[in-house]
Amino acid sequence: MNPTMIAVEKVSKSFGGVRANHEVSISVPEGKITGLIGPNGSGKTTLFNSIVGYHPIDGGSIKFEGREISNLLVPQIARLGLLRTFQQTRIYGEMDCVKNMLISVPHRHTTLADMFRSYSAEQKEKAEALLEFVGLYQKRFLLSGDLSFGQQKLLEFAMALMNEPKVLLLDEPTAGINPTLINGLIDRLKRANEEFGITLFVIEHNMRVIMNLAEHIYCLAHGEMLAEGDPDEIQNDQRVIDAYLGAH
Numbered sequence: 626m627n628p629t630m631i632a633v634e635k636v637s638k639s640f641g642g643v644r645a646n647h648e649v650s651i652s653v654p655e656g657k658i659t660g661l662i663g664p665n666g667s668g669k670t671t672l673f674n675s676i677v678g679y680h681p682i683d684g685g686s687i688k689f690e691g692r693e694i695s696n697l698l699v700p701q702i703a704r705l706g707l708l709r710t711f712q713q714t715r716i717y718g719e720m721d722c723v724k725n726m727l728i729s730v731p732h733r734h735t736t737l738a739d740m741f742r743s744y745s746a747e748q749k750e751k752a753e754a755l756l757e758f759v760g761l762y763q764k765r766f767l768l769s770g771d772l773s774f775g776q777q778k779l780l781e782f783a784m785a786l787m788n789e790p791k792v793l794l795l796d797e798p799t800a801g802i803n804p805t806l807i808n809g810l811i812d813r814l815k816r817a818n819e820e821f822g823i824t825l826f827v828i829e830h831n832m833r834v835i836m837n838l839a840e841h842i843y844c845l846a847h848g849e850m851l852a853e854g855d856p857d858e859i860q861n862d863q864r865v866i867d868a869y870l871g872a873h
């Protein structure tokens with residue numbers, strides 16, 4: 626058994642009258658790729674937001690490497706090695722890819738000029754090596770705003786890797802990406818897991834992608850945990866099938 630990196634126990638979160646998560650429990654083991662699926666509006670992003678400290682939870686417990694983190698703020702949790710990417714990309718379109726990589730690491734400078742002067746050759750090499758890893762080396766000096774949407778997602782993934790997270794939460798990494806890039810991205814996610822040893826927890830709407838990627842999958846519906854299992858079990862679970870059919 627691998628040690629548990631993230632342990633969520635009976636976490637609830639409401640927005641006004643909307644019960645986005647109700648007593649949700651999950652466990653993310655070290656070194657594995659864990660999946661989270663569910664129809665739109667089932668509370669997947671809310672759960673990620675709760676885990677990374679984006680908002681306070683109404684009840685329950687969230688532990689990272691055995692330590693309660695539900696009372697911590699986003700930067701404190703990030704410093705422990707728990708990071709997330711967003712459903713919408715968050716990059717600086719007016720900066721090239723290398724600069725986006727460099728500013729993705731927390732810093733103390735107040736002006737951009739100071740900041741860029743302060744980077745070591747080592748950090749720049751690391752930025753370029755990671756851009757190569759995601760297939761963007763040739764485009765490293767292009768403005769990131771000129772990249773395709775799929776390439777921007779690859780850049781955002783590389784920016785997360787720049788921070789050397791222990792655990793990375795990815796919110797719909799393949800949404801809006803064309804099929805050729807999707808296969809490349811799946812391959813990169815698997816390699817980041819195998820070669821860099823990063824534990825991944827992935828929200829994914831595309832069933833084919835999550836079946837290919839994750840060893841263990843949780844399925845949310847209406848804010849509650851509907852089912853969990855390996856890809857085969859989830860694929861054949863009548864409750865999961867009904868939740869997806871009912872949603873379309």
Ligand code: ADP
Pocket residue numbers: 640643644645663664665666667668669670671672
């Ligand atoms: P998913 O990611 O599975 O599509 P979300 O977690 O984004 O689902 O949303 C779950 C429910 O919570 C939805 O009904 C959504 O409208 C609501 N919700 C999410 N975030 C907020 C918020 N900040 N304010 C109000 N309602 C929200």
Ligand code: MG
Pocket residue numbers: 669670671712
């Ligand atoms: Mg979402």
